[in-house]
Amino acid sequence: MSWKDFALRLRALLFRRRTDEELQEELQFHIEMQSRKNRCHEVDPAEAKRRARLQFGSVVRAMEECRDVRGISSIEILAKDLRFGLRMLWKSQGFTLIALLTLALGIGANTVIFSIVNAVLLRPLPFPEPDRLVAIYTYLASDGNESFSYPDFLDWQRENRSFAYLATYRPTDFTLVGTDVPEHVQGERISAEFFDSLGMKLRLGRTFRLDEDRPGATPVALVSEGLWRRRYGAQAAILGQAVAIDGVAHTIVGVVPANFHFSGKEFVAGDVYIPIGQSNDWALWKRQFTYNYGIGRLKPGVTLQQAREDMDAIALRLAQRYPETNKNAGVALAPLKQDITGESAIALYVLLGAVGFVLVIACVNIANLLLARSTARMREFAVRATLGASPSRCICQLLSESVLLSVIGGLLGLALAVWGSAGAFSLLPQKLPRANEIGFDARVLLFTLGTSLIAGVLFGLAPALRISQQDLQGTLKEGGRGLSGTRHRLQSVFIVAEMALALVLLTGAGLMIRTLMELRSVDPGFNPRNILNFEVTLPPSFATKPAEAVREQVRQITVNLESLPGVEAASHVDAPLPMQGNDTVTFWLEGEPKPPSENDMHSATDLGVEPSYLKALHIPLKKGRFISESDTMHSPSVVVIDELLARKYFPNEDPVGKHLSISAFDTQCEIVGVVGHAKQFGLTEGGRDGEPQLYYASMQVPDKFIFFWTHAGFVVRTKGEPLAMVAAIRAMLEKMSSQQNIYGVLTLERIVSDSVASQRFTMILLGIFAVLALVLASIGIYGVTSFAVGQRTHEIGLRVTLGAQRGDVLRLVLGQGAGTAVFGVLVGTAAALGLTRLLEKMLYGVSAYDPFTFAGVAIFLTVVALAASYIPAHRAMRVDPVVALRHE
């Protein structure tokens, strides 16, 4: 079709009336001219005109032929088909309602899941040139990607030739002191170029200058837009104002916009940012303390591979320069987006696949319904075909009906998705990266539209092809009964497909349910019931007090906590609690020479606790004693180890009484007891076998670490509901000092349950999809069997007349349905064996090929299929032969 042709057709379509009038005018003009010519010979003008008309022939026909030239445009045909389709849908409201409902559910669910996949996995990160952003880690063969030390970062920054910007951050808790009560806020210590690396513009003001990111520089800070609005009423004059952070006045130089969303490792989009280089934390400058995470922006034209080679060379140099800390330590670079979303990708794609299966089953069901209806409409199309409609014209007519159906269904689904998304999104695990970017954008709408169209073609094609291939004469003669084998074969294929897809989903859901059951029965090594975990901000004045005073304050808080009615036990915890992360210490055993490098030492998860910790968490004491009140700064250092550490380093001897040296503490400690292992990395231990644990007395922590304690963690075992104790605890803390407050309150039960949130999320959604699939597939089997029975009423009547028993009839119908279903189950089992592998990483305590789940699901689905075909089979059994034979 040339451009000219298209333009003319378009004009004819848009201005149909006018085009027609013009055509008429043109032809009239011709006749007029002709009659004038005729008048030269004729005297009678009327006769001249009559002859002109005669010469011209049929004006109507000429007009029709001219219209044919411009074509009744395909759009016009479509409009006609759609109008007709609407009428057909309206005529069979029952069918339309069921089909629309099925589609709306299917497409709605797909839209919701896709909107999550879109935001988390597909959309680029919300920063300029996001492909140049990378995450940077230290790499240890034993631990993989890990946080790094600040001095390492400075060397990387100075020596690299690959990065336009390299920046580091470190989540930190801050206390804001104003005129009234101090406020605890979360925030980050960042290097000066952090926001420049991301390419993020501030809401107000400026980012840090390089000379502000050094020890002794004037204290400056950025605040979040949220804090700016909350505390400063969004006044522009905030720039230049001072805010007291941890007791030090900082000048506010900028405001970070509210739409700043960064899901980098451990990053907390908090309220306060201060330059990391100003920190007075001595540990920051030691290479053995690795608390930093980092990002970089590659220089234009530098590939990831080149940057890796560059950084590898630097790591090698640092390992030579600082063997004690950097031996065997590499640098790992990962594309930022992959680093952020990599872990969620499998689960999300599995869910997208699962919800796609549900839609396919829905489409198959509707195709089945349409197929049944198409039998009824055979006659209609036979008549159409006889009157000259081409097969492709008939297919178009039927397809436009089904696409109309699917697009309306899609719109309803979209409405459903928008309306129901809040509920679905609330199920999302909290750790899901980029969750705050989820929403409906153009791509989601396009996806919904595309899915609807494809669905419409998918379920419309089978009946359409079926009808276009029918034997016209036969159908007209048969009176539209149209009994033919292909139809049954096609329906059997549908049933097999439905059963297979439903089985795959049920198996997936079954495996996830078993995983959660396994997880529920996992003993975490402690009793998480009735335990409260919280942090306390000590009064800002403690930042400058001697270590002994801080220790005393913390000790006093524990004593006061234990004296509260309703509290059974309380302990200071100088480390992340189990399932809240972990701290690691390196150590060497008595009798071993001190290893030259940190990376050659043994390592264990460490927890600094008080004597009541064991009582609070109900961790069993296996040998010796736990830390006691008498372990103080004035007594020999002691540690308690867990069974894993005992087994690993003292396989055939009693560890109690032995000694080990903790590298960071510079002292040798006596092992005084052995306790049970408490799972530190979630119920599944994050797939690891569990890392040994080491407890030291928090009251024996050397002075140099005490300044960390301005934010101190506590656990409390309560007699009743732990959250009910918060008010009393807060009151007690405020009574000690109005400058002291509590934050980060969580129950350990909640923490444990959150540690399996992603499994639970996958299980719930897979479960919902599997149930949907099951219901749809059952409806499908029921529908097909009933239809087959209806078609065979005559035959069954004949059989009964010839002496078939009712049981025979039941067996006949049921047998056929069951045969198809069992075949579907077999196909589905084969498919599931291939697909459940994708779930492997999320499973716990159950194999991806768990025979129990596979067999259970297969049997269950077969029973459901039998039940669904039993009802129509039962009906067939009761067929009255006399009625059936008269049925003709």
Place this chain on the structure above:
Amino acid sequence: MAPDSPRLDLLQGTLDLLILRALRSEAMHGWAVSERIQQISQDVLQVNQGSLYPALHRLEHRGWIKAEWRVSELGRRARFYSLTTAGRKQLEIEAENWSKLTDAIARVLRMA
């Protein structure tokens, strides 16, 4: 379709050529085209007036002729057709094809 359609098909191609040729020198309306063809062929070729207009419209759709409304000799507006550049080329091609065809047929006839 009417039973005389095969003859119409044959005429169509020829008619297109005749229309293009008629429009070569100047723009004219449909009636004038049919008159011109009749006149030049000395009344041998009678243009079926009913099929003239579909042919004109088809040529317009192909982009070989273009149409515009102009005031006619009757003082009323009429649709005037004129050749486009593409149309001129097409006329050359078709005229050449036509003479090749007639030559060939003539030769065959002479042989027989």
